[in-house]
Structure formats: C-alpha cells, structure tokens
Amino acid sequence: MYKNKNFKKWIAPVSLASLLLTSQLPASIIAHAEGNKEVNASVKNVEYQKALKSSALWLYKNTPNAKFGNEDVVTDLAQTGFPVAKNYYTNYYKNIVSKLKANNGKIFDGEREVSSGKYGKVVLALTSIGKDASNIEGFNLIQTMMDKVLKEQENQTYSATSNYNVLYALDSANYKLPADEKYANLKEQMVKDLLNDQFTDENEGSFGVAWQWPGVDSTAMVTTALSNYTSRDGVNESLNKALNYLSLKLNKNAGYDGYYGGDSPESISQVILALTSLNINPKSDLRFIKNNNWSVSNLLTTYDQASGGFKNSPTSKIANDMSTDQANRALEAYDRLVNNEKKFYDMSDVKAENLAYDTKAPKLPTVKTVADNKTTVTGKTESYATVTVKNGSKIIGTAIADFKGAYSVKIKKQKAGTTLKIAATDLAKNTSKTVSVKVVDKTAPKTPIVKKVTKNSTRIVGTAEVKSTVYVVKNKKVIQKGKVSSKGKFSLSIKKQKTGTKLTVYVKDAANNKSASKTITVKSK
Template sequence: MKKKNKLIKIFLATVITISMCLGSIETLFAQTLVKPKTDVNTAINKTGALMYKNTPDPGVGTFSGEWTILSLARAGYKVPQEFYDKYYNNVVKKLKECNGNLHRIKYTEYSRVILGLTSIGKDVTDVGGYNLLEKLADFKGVIKQGINGPIFALIALDTNNYEIPIVKEVKVQSTRDKIIDYILEREITKKDGTKGGWALMGNVPDPDITAMALQSLAKYKDSPKVKPYIDRALNALSKMQLDNGGYNSWGTINSESIAQVIVALTALGIDPAKDERFIKKDGNWIIPAIMEFYVDGGGFKHVLDKEIDAMATDQGMYAIVAYDRFVKGKNKLYDMTDAKSSLNTGQISDSQINIGKVENKTQVSNKKDDKNSYKGKIQSSVKSSTNKTTSPVVSNILYEIKEECLVGNNKQVVYVQFANEKATPQVKFNNDVLMYYSNELSNKNQVPTYIGLFDKGINKDALNDINKYKFNKNTASENITFGDVNGDNIINAQDALNTVSVVLKKIDKVKEKEAISMDNNGDCKVDNIDVIGIIDKYLSNKECNILNKVESVNSK
C-alpha cells in the first residue's frame, strides 16, 4: 500500500512538473513573438482621426471615402451621424446622376458601394429608388473585369446575407454557386502541377488576389467542395510569406499585400499570432510586419521608403480593424449583420479631431515630393484654388524621348495646362501637333491639361504662347489615360497583355498615343515596370507613377 501511495505521489509530482514546464514553454513561446512597434488600438484611433479629418465629403469612389466609411464604421470609431448621412446622400446623388449605372464594366463599383452602405446599416435595396443588388444579379456583368468582380460580389452579398434578386432582363442570372465556381475554377496550377492560390493573370499565385479570394470564400470554409481550395491557398500564402512576416507582390514588399492576408486569416478564424504556418524566423509575424509601415500620428505607407499613402492607409486601417475585431471576439470585418449595433455616432471633441495633427504635419503637406500623401488631392486642390495664376497656358516636359523609344528619337512628351479653358475641345499646336486631353492630369491640378509629342528643339516660349494653339470647339478632344493602351476607356488585363507584347518585342510599332499610355512611369521605355503599373491601376486603382512628375499651373 505504501508503495502504491508512493507511486501515486510520484505520478502527481510528475504531472505537476510537466504542467509547470508546459506553462513556462508556452510563456517562452509567447515572448519570442516580435511585438508591433505601435499598439493596434493606438494605430486605429490615430488613423481613424486622420481619415475622418481628411475626408470632409465622403462619396462614391475608391479614393472618395468609401473605404474610410467602412473602416470607421467597423472600428466603432466615434463620428457625428451627419458624416454618415453625408456619405449616404452623396451616393443617392451619384446614382441619380448616372441613372443607377456606376460603370458598364467595373461591377466592383456596385460591390464597394454595397460594402460602404451596409457597414452603416443602410438598406441597399432602395438607395434613392435603386436596388444595388440587381446589378450583382447580372453574372455576365459581374465577371466582365475578371476574378476581382466575383470576389467582391460574393463579399458584398454575404455582408448581410443578401438574397440575389431574380432579374429577368439579364442574360445569365447570378447565383452564389455560379460565383463560387467561377472563383474556384481559376485556382492556380503551376507548371509542376502544384495547385493553390489565385492571381490576376499567369500561373504564379499572388498574395493579394489569393487573400481576397479567401475572404470571399471564408463563409464556405466547411463546404466539402470549397475546403480543399482554401487549404491549398493557405499553404500557398504560408510559402509566400517572407522571413520578416510580410509579403512581396509585383516586385515590392508592401503594406497592402500584408493587409489583405490579415483580413483573410481573421475571416477564416485563424489567429496569426498562434498559427505556426504564419509565424516565421525569429518570431516574426504579420501584425508587426504591417505596423512597420505605420506612420506616427496615423496612416500607412505603401513601401517603407515612401511617405504616407492613401490606398495603403485605407487597407492598413481596415486590416488592423479586422484583427482587432477578431481578438475581441466580434463579427468578422465583412460580417456586417451587427452593423447597426456597431456604429458609434455622436459629437466628438476637438482633441479627437486633432489626434495625429502634429505628428503628420510633414507627411500630409504640400511639398513637391509629397504628392502621394494621404488625401493629397484635397490639400492640393485647396492650395490651387487660393493661388490661381492668370497665365493662360503653362507647359512642362514630362520626359524626353531616347533613341530606343517606340516613337523615334529627338522627341519630348509635354503636358500643357490651359488655366482659362473651361471646356475640353480638340486642341492642335501650330495646326500640326494633335494634343490629347488627360482627365487624370486635369483632375489632379483642377486645370484642363493636354499631352502632346513635340520635337526636342521646340522653343519654350512658343509652347507657352496661347496664340500657337487652335481650339476646335466643334470637335471633341481625343483623350488619353495612362495604362489604357487600347483606348477603350477601360484599364484591364488586355492593356497589360498589349504592353507585355511590346516588352517581349512581339510588337515593334505602335501609335504615339499607345506608346505614351504604356510608359506610365515616364522613364522613356516600356518594360515590366510599366506592366506592373497597369496591373496596379486595374487591380487597385493605384495612381500611375508618372503623375507624380506633374506640377500644377496653380502652384507656380
């Protein structure tokens, strides 16, 4: 009996010892995780203040405040009810102006508006008399822009468990099964036969598209049909993750790719601080990785060596909101069935509005090298409106043509701003050089701006002489958009493929307008960087780098 009691004591002591050891091992493991340089809640509060302050008039559009609305609403960040009301009224106004047709190709426009409105508890079936869900009932329309369309359509539909309305006029009626199948069928299969992940094009999985696809499929993770695709995609994301915990997409380590993975993991109920697949060398993981891009005082950078960036701030904010909701056991970011109860509205204090004001003084400034700053267009346009010049025409060189360029040598691409012109007629210089109207540059500078191809030897005074230009009021201008290579007013995969053909020298002659639109970073050559620029613009509506070279006539 004594022997038996002794064995029991030894057994219990062993169990206690093992338990203590396991506890200390767990503590030790937790301590090995890298800590974020800034606390997530601090970043949410300061970025929320920045976003609210810099979005005085939220409306429809990627950079018009829709993601700000979603981020603040899902964060439970306190703003006046009037702020959300203003957004809703702007949506109604926009829909009435375009008769309910936001875009004939990009059906993600409707999905994004549904996300914004649902996040503040609005009825998307009657927005000024328009049922936005009816647009997503058109399956052919949803898939027009490629995999992005069905991904965000599914996310939008599942935000509040919306039923897809039956619309007799559409050629193919959307169903959830059709949308899911479309996404699954586009899973990447590498040359070696390995499956897993998604991409906009090619056979190499991309972290952004893979993560977005996972976000859309998260609700169906237990489906026998969907689960294998999710498992393979997670494996692909784990392999793509860098040793520092971040992600590389299209040649750059950037915050947006990290943000999309955070949203995907939390949507699937995966804790990135505990899942060993997403904890890398020396305890690096995804939250400290994205916080490396955080700017003191609020906001995020796209890449580490640049200033604060609008898109990076939007995506960084809703990513850390997604993580914060996950940690606190709240509904996932895109599960908005709790939207009305999650809103936090009321009058806010001056101290809340001014959070981040001092810290971000340099990042959100009007310096020449800060054109990409968060909501920079707002500050730029304010500055322009108070400093207008009476000069009727101002010209500047975008870049000079080198011998290897597609349109020959001894040329230069020039942009010309007409401060006193209100319409957009056809413009010719010396009745010879046809000018292309640029809506991008005109919006950027609040001045009608045209682009033309000129001889290098042309006199600057001649370019700035209004009498040298002929304005044909009866003929519409020919437009140019950087990235829109085929001139169909849509930037999509076809434009990228056309540019790839030039890079691979399958095409050696193109029209001057095509060549100018291809060279979207203004380095006087068409290469892979331009292809990436077009993809970024198509995928994320990211501004082309060449636009950063442009100075406003009003800032002269």
C-alpha cells in the same frame, strides 16, 4: 473627441475581403489554428491599438467629406467605430442617392456605368452605415449589381476582382438574390469561377485573374471570399492549398516582398484579413510565424510615426491612402478576432443608431508666448485641428495642426499689448472655447543717442525710447541711471570724468528688453 459610449476599443488599390461564418470552417484549418496557440509567448508582442486608431484618423483627415469613390474609407471608419461628424455618413448616402436618381437606379462614373466590383464596394459602404442596399430610396442595388455581373459575363469583361468584391457585398448582410430564374445559380457559378482560377503549376494554391498574375494579394482576397462557402465541394481543399501557398511565400520577417522594396503592407494586410476570416490567429499559427515575427508585427514596420498612417514599405518616407486603408482594415479585423467580435465584413448586426459621432469640442488649445517681434503663434491642440487666430473680430491667420497636435500659425507682427484670440476646430467641425493671450513686448529699444561728453561735463544728455530707463556704466559698474521723458529725452548727472574714460550707455524698456550699448569716450573739450 470620442463621445460615443460604444467606442471603447480606443485606449489611447484593391478592396479587401468579406464577412465570413466560422461554423462551416474545415476541421483541418480549425485544428491547425487551435493547435498552435502555445506559441504566443515566443512571438513579438506589439501594441497595435494606437496604429489602429491613428490610421482611422489619417483616413478621416484625408477624406473629410465622403462621397462616391470613397467607399473604402466609409467602410473602414464605420466598421472601426471611429467618431466622425454628425452628417458624415448622411452626406455620403445623399451623394449615392443623387447618382442613382440621375441614372434610373444605376451608378455612373463619368459617362460609363461602374463595374460590378465597384457596385460591390458601394453595397459594402452602404451596409456598413446601416442601410439596406436592396432598398435605397426604392432602388435595389443588389439586383443592379447582379445584372451588371450578367452583362459582364456576356461581354467577357467579368474578372475575378469583381467576383470576390461582389461576393463580399452579398455576404455582408446575407443579401438575397432576386427570384428571377436568371439569378438562380449565379452565386454558385461565381464560387466555381474562383475555384477554377486556382493555380496547379509551380504556383500551386495561389489565385490570379483568369490564370494570370498569381500573387499573395489575390490569393488572400479570394481565400476570404471563399471562406463562406466551405460546405461547397472543393472549397476546403482549395483553402488549404491557398494557406499553404501563403505560408510558403512568407519571408524571414513574416511578411511579403513588395513592389516598392522591403515588406509590403498591402500584401500582409490582405493575409491578415484572410486568416481572421477563417478564425486563424496569425500570432499563434506556426505557418505564419518567422523568426518570432508575425503578420501584425510585420505590418507595423510600415507605420508612420509622424503622421499616423502607413507607408508602402518600411523605408518609404510618407504614408499613402492605399497602404493606410488596407492596414487599418487588417488591424480592425485582428482586433475583432482577439476580442471575440464579429468579423470585419460581418455587418449583420450593424445599425445606423450605433454609428460613432464626434460631437465634443476640443480642449482649449495651448499657446506659447506671442511676442511682438515674431510672426507665428504656436502651441498644441487636437490632432489635425484647424487653429484660428483673431485680432478682435478679424481673422489674422489659420493653420492645421499636425498628427501630434503641434500647430504654427503665420501672422503679421502685432503690437505689444494686443489681445489675440485663439480657437481650435476639429475634423468634425466642433470648435473649442477661445483662449485670449496678450502680445508681449520682446522688441529691444533702439540704441540711445548720446551727446558728446567732456572732462568738464557733469551730465550725460541724449535721446532714447520714451519712458525707458537709461543706464550709464563705467568699468562694468552702473554709475548712474534714470528715466527717459515722455518726449524721449534724458539728462543724467554724473561726476566729472577724466579724458579718455570710456562710458557705456544703454536703455531697458518697461518689459526689461535691453538695447544695444553705446560706448562713448570722454573728450578733453
């Protein structure tokens, strides 16, 4: 249901990196990336667009009403241009404003003010939907965020995680710090703090948190944050060391071993974001290719065909929020790179009027035959749409379709001839036109009751379903048939039969449903 004209790319527990400018990229990094474009033909070609679209759908399905705490999803959906309900972003914005007004311009989660890093996520989400985070109903979230940075530094609770989240936020729309002297060198100090966290031991080139826990994820996220600052002393050298570390840590699948076994979608997603922030195409840079595998082909091994989301390892059974969020963001970042669009975190051109909304109703749902002896209504509709079944004006059942659009609504048995009305409502609350179906008679008549037949009998008499047709069979041949009366009785003439002859009697109703057969033996008297 994609009505927005700009939504053209759809052909069919950590935040990530910031927007980055390429004009200041180190020459050594650019040269390496450009010098390896010829390897495109030797790597796996993969179709990632379906996974990009479906992972956005998965996130939307799991976050139908965005509010504080859903910043990553809001940012993902806005930046991928995924069509949402007309009030989706407005409701999120109102929720943030209500929190700001309740606490004099600050955001609390429970009884405690959120961290500077969390403020950074909120700034990113608001910026992605076309809001100016320095003026949210008169509240300057940029200043509030930086005041929180200063307070955390004073209390020694400031972390590298908050550091790069704050830098992502500041750089997303080139936000300016307040003019007060206390903010004058704060941004420069934040960059220096990240550089100081780079390891120089056996983990050389990696980043951690306060010289602890070196790893791929943190290295990739800091790389993304620093890529905007290559004109600063030491940043180019630091970035090259980080890229070397990330390259050396690759496994044979061009991915990174995960905590849950197998390749980690979170780690490779962070690396895709880092590389694209530096204008490096992971499909053409030999440092990030192993055995014809590359980052996007590796990421897609954790794609869940059943739900459209991403799992936390190739062998996991179900998709989850974190893996899907980060994979979606990484695929969008790569898609922007190959289409020469602005980087994922570059929100400098975002305008609220360009956000994508779903205002188109789903197509008519298909409905399989509904039988009077069944207790389900099944068919196909839009992915994750809610299907409603009515008898007259009364709702008798609802169900949510799966990723592939299949639905199965439980209902009580309905009488044959009953008209049921079926409609589908998509995630954006658009409702299809109604499909009317008649319940068909699939219930077989009861076995007929037949009175005794003797060798002298010239009629077969009994009772059966009203207005059904009675059949009398001898040696697999129908020797007589007739209608059951409106009172449920029948009387059919037959020739006299020999003692011991076996006759079979059954009935068929108007819908051609056949009863069980009644076998009778002709008696002597």
